[in-house]
Amino acid sequence: MDEKEIHLDDAAEQLFSQIEGIEEHKKGRSTSELMAESLSEEQKQQDVWRILLCEIVHHIAGYFQRMDLDVRQAEERQTFDQLTETLAKLNQMPQQAGRILVRFRGLSADSDIPERLDYEILFGNMVVDLDFVPTMIKRHGSLLSHLMGQLLDAFGIFSDRGISNLNLNLPKGDPDSLDRLRRSLHILCRLYRAHGNQRDIVLGPGKENLVPMVTDEKGSLDTNLSLVAGVNRLGAKTMRNLVTKVDAWMQKKEASDEGCQYTSVYNAIFGLPKLSAQLIPPPLEINNLDWLMRGESEESFTREKAQVARIIASVEASPEKAAKVIKSVYGDDYQKINSHHLEERLGLSSGLLQAIDNKPKSEDARQEVLNNLQKRLDTVRDDVFDNLYFNRSEDGVVGGRGPILGAVHRQLHKMVSFFKGRSSTRKKMTSMVHGTIRFEERDYEVLAQDFGIDMDEARQLVDVLKKCFNDKGRFLKASFADALSRFTRYEKKIFEFLWRHLKDVVAPEDRTAFLNALQMLTSRMNQPKRAFKILLEDILKDPGDIQFSDAKALVLANLILHEYDKSLADIEITPEDILFNQRGLNKEVARYAAWRMDRDQEAFFDKVRTIHQALCEALEFGMTRKHRLSAKDLLSLEREVYIFLSMIETVVGRSVLRSALAEYGSPESDLYFLKESDRFMSHLLQNLRIAIRGLANIGSMDNIPSLDAVKTREEVFQRLKKTKAHRDQSRLISEWVDEAVKIIKFRS
Structure with missing residues (x-):
């Protein structure tokens, strides 16, 4: 799909017109600015979908607040047409989720936002909330200046109407699905304007347009059951019988040893195959507790x-x-x-x-x-x-x-x-790393409970940890290696403690040895997902900063993600051939990684931008001013990022690798002409190779023209450095590109 052909609302249309001018804007920019702006443009394209989500929520809230169906029929038709047009555009999003969930969160990072107005909009792994809107406005300026007020108004309407969550299943676009959506909006509009009056709703002439206000098993008005009646055109008696029968079935199940897995009569109706086959679920659901409790990829409840x-x-x-x-x-x-x-x-x-x-x-x-x-x-x-x-x-x-x-x-x-x-x-x-500490009995009790071991083992664990450091606080890798068999018994807890609490307190001269020791521990772990989660959280905790441990965190993450040869416990960089063995992916960890990367897109983009800016600084000045990191260290770190992002198909991965190819794939780029670039030319071309091979893994047919363009620049690459080794390396560019194109075509 060519995203630039989508017909969008005014704000989104203007965004795309700005994006189409990227190439002209890039001329005369520095290397770090090029990558930063390239990634920013990728983020702006994601913002297009976020704007559509905000527009949809705004239109739905408008129904609840101001829509008088009897006297404002023209306005209602216009609003519904705008809503359906926006939904149709959202349906064109690649890998779209099929449903929009708006739910109360109540935990804004901005103290000026009232708690009652703090909602979030979820669409698959995409999240929009009031904390994120200022970032979008900063990217686009006055074009989105209205967005914050618009969302605050919409969330205020939800709060005033007592709506803690709203789930919208995207209509397919056919007349019947659109009719059900409009009918549902009319029911909700009437219901909220009735202020709790339980009289039946009249949507038009004829019995089929009389919608009963349905009560649940406790006798309380139930919005979702009323929507079921309205969408399926069922009468009050039919709905009463349905509720009574399902409630009786639920009580019977709850009293049995098997128990009942449904949270309400409404959810049971559409969970039971015989019933769900006879009824059409309403496109809108209001205050269904399931959507507040449902975890990542959770289909049914215990x-x-x-x-x-x-x-x-x-x-x-x-x-x-x-x-x-x-x-x-x-x-x-x-x-x-x-x-x-x-x-x-x-x-x-x-x-x-x-x-x-x-x-x-x-x-x-x-x-x-x-x-x-x-x-x-x-x-x-x-x-x-x-x-x-x-x-x-x-x-x-x-x-x-x-x-x-x-x-x-x-x-x-x-x-x-x-x-x-x-x-x-x-x-x-x-x-205890830096001195003798007295442990009380209570400390051993806590440690035993935390690690799930007895008191004697807790004492032994403390003793073993103490022996990993000498009396001057220096790390002893040999002692750590001797203790590995004990550490691996408690892998769920020990890795988290060592990574989060000890890696930053060891002596600076011991950091590399300590991180390598943790790599030995990781290679022996049987349940790696927890460690992977810890590593990812640590990398992203401050996307605008770089830690010494980031490179090692990515090496460990790559090895955990890919069930690689566990004997490679001492490698300093991830082997490149890991990219050619997709069958070795740990499926459970890969699913989590994809979900996390999509959910935390902004943090990943910011981290990549931070790393590349630091790399350009080190290539110009020898090392970074803040952390004193060398160009070699940062080239290695960026390489690990590209390998990590190449493992799984995500928006972040494709976007970053596309940006990397644009910069590394241009021999005229400033990247190759900074003061230290000549010394690290082979490393720069290695990163180009990783970007090419990464796109071979997760790219699409759309990437082939960009790859072919790199191939046509091979002779220019050869002139960057006058050594035989460099010319030999440059001659391989065509081979790398041909291989990537072949893989992409085969996969497509």
Whole structure:
């Protein structure tokens, strides 16, 4: 698909007209500016889709706020036409997700944004929220100046109407699907203008245009069940019978050993094959708890998770409060929260646990909540626990005020106490690198619990770690190698501790040896996904900065991602032939990597831009001013980035490699004429080769003209340096390109 032929709204149209002028704008720019601007233009093209998402949300919110279907028929038709046109454009997005989810988040990084207005728009792995909009505005200037106000208004309407989440399945564009969408919008419009009045909705003449307001099994008005009635043109009696029968079936399942995996009657209707085959699901869903609880690639719930959802729905009348309670148990952002956020979430989850205590046969639900809280609290930064004070609830009462945190549920109190203790123990383990530290019995207890070992093993683990450093704090790689068999017993925990807490405290002269030792440990791991996640988070934690450990993190990530020969425990760079063995990919890790790269596109783009700017600085001045990194180190780091991005098909990977090919593939580029470039010419051409071979892996037919253009410049490349070795290397450019083109054509 040629994205430049898409017919877009005014803002998006102007964006594409700007993008088409990229090549003229590039003339006379420096090398680092070229790559930075090239990546920025890739980001701008992604912004086109984000703008469409914002427009769609704006149109839907307009229905809820101002649409009077009786007196503003022309405006309604115009709004619906704009909405359907925008949806059709979004449907043309490559690898589009098929559904848009708008949901309450309540955790903005901007303190000026009221919590109640903090929603996020999700489309596949693409995320748009109020924290990200300023970045888009900065990229495009006045063209998008309206966007922040537009989204704030839309999210304000959602909040005022009590909408914690809205799911929209993209219509296919045929008249029937568009009619169902318009009918659903009319039902919602009438419903929200009725302010809770439960009279049936009249959409037009005739019985088929009378939509019953359907109540759920508890007798409460249910928006989604009413939409089912409206879309399928079912009467009140039919819907009552349907709800009664499904509710009875759910209760029977819940009472059985098998349990019930559905969170509501509505979800059960479309989860049961016999029923779903007879009914058309409404294109819009409002406040379906499933969309607040559903994790990455999660298709169906366990009976325990569904039970928790039903309990939350039974005790929380406010959709916003229900969303916050769900976030407190199932949120995926615990590693980002501060003490204030943690205080609120512990209070909410304590209230949920108290509600569960009051329910019969609720042990499974209680354990589901506690297990999820345990996993999430495990990711919270230690300093957050250090600044948290709390007390235990008495007599089943939660919420009484402590010094900072109110009283928490007794079982949660025990859990939080452990994590506070772990923070203290970790500090001791980190400090023992530089001196003798006294470990108390409580420290060994915490360590034993954290690693899932007994007290004797905890003492032995501390002793083994101590022996990896001498009395002057110098790292002893041989001692670490001797301890590998013990470390690999606790691989889930030990790698995280060593990477996150020790790599930055070892003596500067020992950093390389320590990182190589961690590579030995990684090569022996049996469950690498956790380590891979830790490495990726560390690389992206500050995209505008470069750490000494970044290159090693990428080497380790590449080896984990690709189930390569584990004997290569001491390699300094990833072998290039890893690109030609796609069958060796760890499928589970690759799926996570693709999801993470798409979700964190901006951070990846910024990190690549930062690395390339540092490389150009080092090629001009010998090394970077801030971190004193050499050109050789940065060329190696950029090489690792390209190999990493070449493994899996993602927007980030294709965009970065396309930008790299444009710059490395031009022998006239400033990159080849900086003060140190001549010394590192062979390294520069190696990175060109990686970019070419990377596109062979994940590129498309659209990339072939760019690849062929590089081939035509081979003679110019040969003139960059007057040595036989350089000329021989340059003569291989045609071979690299031909091979890549052949692979792309075969795959296509």
